[in-house]
Amino acid sequence: MKNNLTFGLIICCCFIFIKCKTTTEKQTDNSSFKSGKKWLDTNSEHINAHGGGIMFHEGVYYWFGEHKTEGRGGNTTLFGVRCYSSTDLYHWKNEGIALQVVENLDSEITKGAVIERPKVVFNKKTGKYVMWFHLELKGQGYNAARTGVAISDSPTGPFKYIKSFRPNAGTWPMNFKEAWKIEPDNSPLKWWTPEWYTYIKEGGFVRRDFESGQMSRDMTVFVDDDEKAYHIHSSEDNLTLHISELTDDYLDFTDKWITLAPAGHNEAPAIFKDEDTYYMITSGCTGWDPNEARSFKAKSIWGPWESLGNPSIGKDAELTFNSQSTYILPVEGKEHAFIFMADRWTPTNPIDGTYVWLPIEINQGKPVIKWYEKWDLNFFNK
Incomplete structure (x- = not known):
């Protein structure tokens, strides 16, 4: 009996050891970026922060993204915007829902609305964290085309929803001819x-939406x-990009804005600045399906912007490695170090969407993105 008990204890201990080791491996095997693979957080759960952006503040990276759910209805927002934190960009802690949808059917962010591409920035003047996002009202498909804003005293939330609207009502773009x-x-x-x-390039849809405000769908926020x-x-039925200046508190728009690539059919804008040059990477408009990325550069945020073509090179470059841009992340403490962040969408089961992170190189004045099966931040030590 004693021998059987001892044997049982040994087996039990071995099982516990193997289980703990496996769990530890799942949690700690994040020493590099493996694009397109499931990325586990420190709880060994797939990171759920789609269409996201990252804010760096006081030594910590905060990743905000769309919390997706299972099934074809998973692209509607049933929980809100989720936040993760990291100090090394490899290991991410789930910080919970930063902006939560509500049950109140009268609210613009009621459960079942669509909240996409959340971006959070810190305002040094006010000490507040400001979140902007693309908002579609519940039951209206993609007809609302609004931008929403929320505010928080903490980087992880909770964020308080303020309002949504179509921007730049009653204001002409600065690069618009009389x-x-x-x-x-x-x-x-x-x-x-x-x-x-020609009609679109000469402002047909800007005139159409002049009084009610310009459409706002895929979006990002950039702090200079x-x-x-x-x-x-992306505005004008996703045909033209708009760049708009925010007020000093980052909570509203000023009257300064321009159009970029009118009738070019761009969405998913992502922007970065290297030395004195602004670069932007976008996608075409093919729904959830990947397409060929585009790139632009300018010496001023107000342009003129020069088209540079597809920044991706190599196998599957014509599909941006089966992904769509969402954000470009400057790596803290490293010069000329930028990460192209993109999503691989799975519309039939959105929660299974994965992430593509790749280094950006500047070659002869153009951003270049190559595929790497596996890479780490030492790439930028070259």
Whole structure:
């Protein structure tokens, strides 16, 4: 009996040891970036922060993203915006829901609305954390095309929802010609014709939405060296990008804005600045399906912006390695070190979406993205 008991204890201890070792391996095997693979947090659960962005503050990176759920309805927002924290970019701690949707059907962020591409920035003047995101109202599909803003005293939340709206109502873009402010007598109605493209490039949809405010869908927020912040979003039925200056408290828009690549059909904007040059990477508009990325550069945030073509090179470059841009992350403490962050969407089961993180190189004045099966931050020590 004693021998049997001893044997049983040994087996039990071995099982516990193996289980603990396996769990530890799951939690600590994050010493490099493996794009497209499931990325586990410190609780050994797949990171659920899609379409996200990262804020660095006081030695910590905070990753904010869409909390997806299972099934075809998983792209509606049933929980809110989730936050993770890390000090090394490899290991991420789940900090919970930073902005929570509510049960109140009268709220713009009621459960079942669509909250996408959340970006959080810290305002040094006010000491507040400000979150901007693309908001679609419940039951309206993608017709609302609004931008929403929330605020918090803590980087991990809870964030308090303030409002949503279509920006720049009653204000012309700074790069808009006077002649374009008057609607032509014979506006073309048939889409995708040469005449229609000209109509869009000469402000047809800007005029259309002048009074009600411009559409705002895929978006990001960029804080420049002088602490000025800019809201960059896909507008005009995803045909044209808009760059808008935010107020000093980052909670609203000023009257300063421009159009970028009118009729170019760009979405998923991601921006970074290297030395004195601004770079932007976007995608085309093919729904949840991947497509060929585009890139631009300018010496001023207000342009002129130069088109540089596809920044991806190598196998699957024409599909941006089966992903879509969401954010470009400057690596703290390293010069000329930027990470291209992208999503691999799985619309039939959104919670299974994975992430593509790749280093960006600047080659002859152009951003270049190559595929690496596995890489780490030592890449930037070259």
